[in-house]
Amino acid sequence: MKRTNAILVALFFTFFSCQFFDKKAPDKEQLLKEELGKINWEEVDEFPTVTNCDSVLDKETQKQCFFDYLIQNIQNRIGVDTLQIMYPEMDTISVKVTINPDATLEFRTEKPKEAITYDIKVIDSILQNKLADFPAIEPAIKRGIKVKSQFILPVIIKVEE
Missing domain, CATH: 1.20.5 (Single alpha-helices involved in coiled-coils or other helix-helix interfaces)
Known part of the structure; x- marks a missing residue:
């Protein structure tokens, strides 16, 4: 048994x-x-940032601070007067900003949607010259890793007085 x-x-x-x-x-x-x-690859956990916006705690306010800083800095550097003289009919350009994980920056002019034609190569050349020593930007972060991010920003050329 x-x-x-x-x-x-x-x-x-x-x-x-x-x-x-x-x-x-x-x-x-x-x-x-x-x-x-x-994973939602279209969104980052933390937007790129600059020292001027580090102290802002709210994520949306920090994002807006970053974009305002970027646009203002580009406008101040590209010599708005030069572009106004070359293209008096142009009031805004779209600048594609690429921030790489290693904090290097790239600036390119986007083709205009309206019928106004201008030489993008000339404007890109101005961008490259004037933005070569752009202040440091901390890259965006996704899941704790620095990632590449791109933005298309409207940069106002013609200021109404």
Whole structure:
């Protein structure tokens, strides 16, 4: 009787313990794919920032402070007078600002949507010259990692007096 019970217990554990071993470990690639699918890649956890805006605690106010600083600094540096003389009909340009994870900056002029035509290469050249020593900007952060971010900013050229 003891031997039969021992055999039954051994068979029971063998049968059920095999089921524990049959379970496959989750596929790493599948887990990674699922996790990446949960991340909203269109938003950052923290917007880029400059020292002038570091003390602002509210996320939206800090974002607005950053954009105001960026636009004002670009306007002050590009020599609005030069562009007004070259293109008197132009009142605003769209500047694509790229902030790389290593804190390097890139500035490019976006093509205008309206019928006004102007030489983007000339305006890009002015941007590159005038914005070469742009103040430091801390890159955006996503999940604790510095990431590349891009913004298209309207820079007013013609100031109504």
